[in-house]
Amino acid sequence: MSGYVITYFPLRGRAEPIRLLLADQGASWTEEEIPIADWFAGKCDIKKEAVFGQLPRFKDGDFVLYQSNCILRYLGCKYCLAGGDNKEKALIDMVNDGVEDLRLKFARAIFYEPENKEKYETDLPNHLSAFERILSQNADGTKYTVGEKISYADYNLLDLLHCHLDPFPACLSSFPLLTAFIDRISSRPKLSEYLKSEARNQRPIIPKK
Numbered sequence: 660m661s662g663y664v665i666t667y668f669p670l671r672g673r674a675e676p677i678r679l680l681l682a683d684q685g686a687s688w689t690e691e692e693i694p695i696a697d698w699f700a701g702k703c704d705i706k707k708e709a710v711f712g713q714l715p716r717f718k719d720g721d722f723v724l725y726q727s728n729c730i731l732r733y734l735g736c737k738y739c740l741a742g743g744d745n746k747e748k749a750l751i752d753m754v755n756d757g758v759e760d761l762r763l764k765f766a767r768a769i770f771y772e773p774e775n776k777e778k779y780e781t782d783l784p785n786h787l788s789a790f791e792r793i794l795s796q797n798a799d800g801t802k803y804t805v806g807e808k809i810s811y812a813d814y815n816l817l818d819l820l821h822c823h824l825d826p827f828p829a830c831l832s833s834f835p836l837l838t839a840f841i842d843r844i845s846s847r848p849k850l851s852e853y854l855k856s857e858a859r860n861q862r863p864i865i866p867k868k
C-alpha cells in the first residue's frame with residue numbers, strides 16, 4: 660500500500676484531479692469521507708487541524724498537505740509529471756493556473772451564483788479556446804498541454820473538461836483538439852478503469868444543493 664490518504668467530502672470536486680493522477684500512475688489510496696453536514700455543524704476536528712480550515716487534505720504517510728494544486732504539484736514532482744527543465748515546469752504551472760482560474764469561474768456559476776449559469780455558458784468558448792490553442796501549439800494537439808509527457812496539469816484540465824460536460828454537454832463541439840484530448844487521456848488503461856469505477860461515478864462533481 661502506498662500510504663496515501665485523501666480526506667475530502669463525498670464529491671469529485673477538488674480531489675478528483677488528484678485521484679485521476681494517482682489512478683493513472685497505478686497508485687492506490689484510501690478515501691476518508693467527511694459528511695458535508697457534519698463539517699458545517701462543527702462536528703469535525705479536522706476543520707481545526709486544517710491549515711486553511713478547508714479540504715482536501717492529502718497524506719503521504721506522515722507527510723500532510725493541503726491546497727489541491729499544491730498536492731497535484733507534489734505528486735507531479737514525485738511521479739516525474741512536472742516537467743523536465745525549468746521552462747517546462749513553468750509552462751505546466753502556467754497551464755495549471757489557467758485551469759484553476761476557470762475552475763473558480765465554473766464553481767461560481769454552477770454552485771454559488773446559478774443565476775449566472777447562462778452568461779457563463781455564453782462566455783465559455785472564450786475560456787475554452789485558450790486551452791484549444793495551448794494544445795494546438797504542442798505537437799499539433801496530438802499529445803499533452805506541454806511537452807512529450809503527461810503532466811499534473813493535464814489531469815487537472817481533464818477533470819475540468821469532464822466537469823463542464825456535465826452541465827454543458829455540447830460545450831466542446833467546436834473544440835476538436837480538446838475533444839480528442841479527453842478521449843486520448845481518458846482511454847489510458849488505468850485511467851479508463853478508474854473512470855468507469857462505481858466509487859468514482861457515485862460522487863457528484865459538486866455538492867447537491
Ligand code: GTS
Pocket residue numbers: 670672673712713714715725726727728
Ligand atoms: N484553495 C483550496 C484548494 O484548492 O484546496 C480551496 C479548498 C476549498 O475551497 N475547499 C472547500 C471547503 O473545504 C470545499 S470545495 O470547494 O473543494 O468543494 N469548504 C468548507 C469550508 O469550511 O470552507
